[in-house]
Every structure is written in structure tokens, then in C-alpha cells.
Amino acid sequence: MPPLLQTLLHRLVASLVVLVGVSMLMFLIARVIPGDPARIALGPNATEAQVQALRHERHLDEPIPIQYWHYVSDVARGDLGNSLYSNRPVSVDIAQYLPATLELVFAAGLMMVVLGIPVGVLSARYRGRVGDHVGRVGAIIAVSTPAFVWGVILQLVLAYLWHLFPIEGRLTASLSAPPAVTGFVTIDAILAGDGTVLLDALHHLILPALALAMAGIGQTARLTRASMVETYQKPYIEMAQAYGFRERRIANRYAFRPALVPVLTILGLDLAALLGNAFLVESVFGWPGLSRYGVEVILHKDLDAIVGTVLIIATGFLIANIVVDLLVAVVNPRIRFATGQS
């Protein structure tokens, strides 16, 4: 078996194990908490008989391992249960709210890479000079500020005071959303060939995505810098310098590529932070994503909806990390040709 395929398989199995673990953990948390889920679902006015009927219907009167088995076999069929808050299947709710969140997270991830890596590279190349210090302090401030603070501050300055961006929402109210194909308004607008909507959607997207990305931009810049500085001290760079290769060629070809490996790895882990912080940014910018739903179902103790949401988010995170691992393998020949052990 080719090593790359072996790595992929190895990772898939490990991820599946982790996913089963996540479902067990969430299930356990949901079942161990005080209070009767059936009673919470039906409210204080329901009769004891109604509560008993629901307990029976939801298998709540059976031992926890059996309940878990019922839950897993439902999930395997794509049934995440019903939301008590919206009165719809959880999967329908998630399908409705997830695309907006993903659009935000992807835009933020793009900003992390496009803004963070160059800042780190430049910082490393001009190490010890003024630009380096400014970049480093900026990165530390970016990392040390919670996403909601970035949201509030960017919104205050760029939207309220300077009117450069809309204050909240995903689209100007007078515009109608393009027919939903992917659920990403920007991509749907391109598919529909609607330039006005596309520009308006991007205009709405930039500020929340930036607020979400700031911490990641800072971290990517710091890591890229540290990793570049480390590679610069390797003997082969010195050799390249001794041969008189041009600085730009050394930076781009010899120092940058190996330095990218730790950066890529951390990008995968950062995705978890992005998905989590999306909750904060969405609430600042009134973004109609999973967050509003998530906070509502949490406040309503809507168990199936909470477990389903977490399960979907964890799955997304694991998939992203497999993709990142494959990217790392592509960038780094030492991993590409090693045997599948992690």
C-alpha cells in the first residue's frame, strides 16, 4: 500500500474512534445531568401519563447502554432526533444554519493564511528590525484579544463611526437571497450570476470574518516567524548563502517550505477555535448561523439538538484535520515517504 494511503487509512480509523468517543461523551453528559428530559420537553403542565409515554417513545426508561445503542443506530441512519425548541428534526435545523457558519469560518481561515503567513515571513526576514517588533507586538495583541472584543471594537469603529461596513446581518434587507444551492450566499450569488448580491454579501462578510480571524492571524504570524527563524539556523541555509544564492530564492524555496509544516498542523487545530469563536462573532454581528441556534437550544436544554450540533461540529473538525495531515504529507517529503505511523 502506498504510504500516503496508509497514513490516510490510519487517520480515518483514529478519527472514527474519536467520533464514537465524542458521541459517548456527549450522550453521557446529556443523560447524567439532573432532571428528566421528557419532563423538560413537555413542560410542567403535562400529565404523568404523557411524560411516561414520551419516556417510552424515546427509550428513556431503558438502561443507559441500550439508550446509547438506540441513539447510535438512529445517527447511523442520519436521524439526529428532534429539536424540542424548533419542533423539527435536528438534522433539518443544522442543515439550515450550518452553511452560514461555515461560510464565516472558511472566510476567516482564508484570512488567517493570506494575512498571517506573510506577516510571519516578513517578520522573520527582517528579524530584530522595527518592522519585526511591530509585527510581533501586533500579533501578541491579536492573540490576546477575545473574538467578541474584536467584533465589538471593529463594529464600533468601522461600522458605527466610519460607516465603512454594514453593522450586522448577512445581506441588505432590500436584496433577496439567491436560490440556495450551497447555502453560501457568496457562492450562490456567483452561481446565479448576480453581481449586486455578491458584492453586498462580501461587504457583510468581511467584518465578522476579520473579527473571527484576528486571533488566528496573530497565531499564524507568530508561528510562521518562529518556524522560519528556526529553519534559517539550519546548515543547509548557511550553505545556500555561502553559495551566493539570492536571499529571495533562499527565503522562498529553502526556508519557507519546511517552515510551513508546523504552521499547517496548527491551522488544523485552530479550526476548532474558529468554530467555537464563531458563536461569539455571530452573536455580535447578528449572523444567522449555528450560534443563535446553539445558544437557544442550550438555554432550552434541548438535549438532542445540543448533542447533534456538537457531533456535527466535531465531525467537521476531524475531517479538516485529516485534510491538513494530507497537506502536510504533500509539503513534507519526510512524512510522505515514511511508513503510516503518526
Place this chain on the structure above:
Amino acid sequence: MKLFADSLGWQAFRRNPLSLTGLLLVVLVVAAALFADLIAPYPSHAGPIGDFAAISAPPSNQYLLGTDTIGRDLLTRILYAYRLSLEMAAVVLAITTPVGVLIGLAAGYFGPITSYVLMRVTDVFLSIPPLVLALSITGFLEPSAIHGMMAVAAMWWPWYARLAYNLTRAEKQEGYVLAAETIGASVPHILFREILPNCMPAIFTKMTIDVGFVILIASSLSFLGLGAQAPTPDLGSMVADGAKYMPDAWWLSVFPALAILLVVMGFNLLGDGLREAADAGR
């Protein structure tokens, strides 16, 4: 601290203006929290009652950072909020560090099966976004500062398990561990007297940085209304409450937001400085 006994490390620390800034910020914040009763201009404003004659007053000589919507001095509330934040961080780290380190030590030292099981359990926690895990835990319980702390603790230990695991695996290869094994030292002796002390500097550095990040996450929870409840002064909920009065009463959100930035950045810089100093001292 052994770290500082090493003059080379201290010199490296002292030469770095960023590290010194971090130390200064941390000292200031900790002092502010400890002596809030003495420094705060209006100690009674930490509670539910303010001065109704001065509602939403902008910053002035009388109220340096302005007042909130029921006339409470913002500076006073920020000082008391620092106290709560630092208490939360201390409790969370005091619980999560030993748990995580124990799991990491065991996973790193014992055979492949133990390590596979323990590290996959760790992965389970790491694959749920920290904030989402904390949110769902606080969601199942009632929102409060204590439950917020429990939620943050539940998501924090895996990072220490990861760190201790990697450190232990590296230390295990060292000659002194082999020597201890050869002379028949007991497993607890090797784990806690041989390996652990050599992992401590890295763990200690991470704890310093994490004080800031625990405060950051805890404030994020309370920003969503799932942390400390009114009237307890809390940085995250102050930002959230103030955001409703943007942009006119900007100080309501901006000052608590800056307060969060300062404390997180302070511990970040201090931790970085300690790490660099330890590297230089070696």
C-alpha cells in the same frame, strides 16, 4: 523559582522589553485584584446598587472610566471583575494541571495500549471546539460562575495531557531514566521523582500563559450569558451589556474589553519571556 536562580536566564528576561512589560502588567493586575477593596473608588458599586444621579456618565474626573446604565463606577467594577477572573483561572489550573499531567505521564511512560487509549480519550476532548464543549456543559447545568469554571476545566486538561505526554516520551529516552530503571527504582519513583521534575519548567511556562487564556475563555462564556450572573462584576458580561448601547455609550464595552486584553496579554508576554529565559539559561 529555580528558573530565576539562574542568572543567565534572568539576564535574558531582563533584556527583553516585552517580557518586562508582561511582568509589569501581571503585577499590576494581580495587585489591583488583591487590593480592590482599598483602591476601588466606589467599593459598594461592585454590588447591584449604583448612583442613580449618574447614569451612563462618560469618563470624567469623578468617574475615570465612566459609569454603567444604573450608575455604577466602571473602574470599580473592572477591579472586582479582575478578582473574579484571577480566582477562576487559579481554580481551573489547579484542577486541570495535575489531572492532565498525570494522564500524560502515564500515557507517555507505559506501553502502547495504555498510551493509545489515554491519548484517544484526550483526542475526544480536543476534537470538540473548546468553547462549544464549555457551552454545552454550562448549557446542561444552570449558568453560573462555578459551572463556568467546571466547563472550562473539562476542556482544559487535555492540553496538559498532550504536553506531558510529549515531554515524557522525550525524557524516557534519556540515560538517567534508563539508569533508574536498571537499579530497580519503582515506577512511581521514576515518574514523579525522575521524569516529572524535568517536565516542570515547560509545564510552568504553559500555566503562566494559560492564566490569560482561561480568563479569555471564561469571559467568552459570560459574554454569551453563560458565566457569572448579575450583579457579580464580570468582564465578559460587561462587554455584552455595553454592546447594546453602542456607539453612544462606547465606554461601557470598550474599557472592560481593554481590561481583558491587558490581562491576557500580560500573562502571554510573561510566559513567553519565562520560556525564552529558560532556554537561554540552559
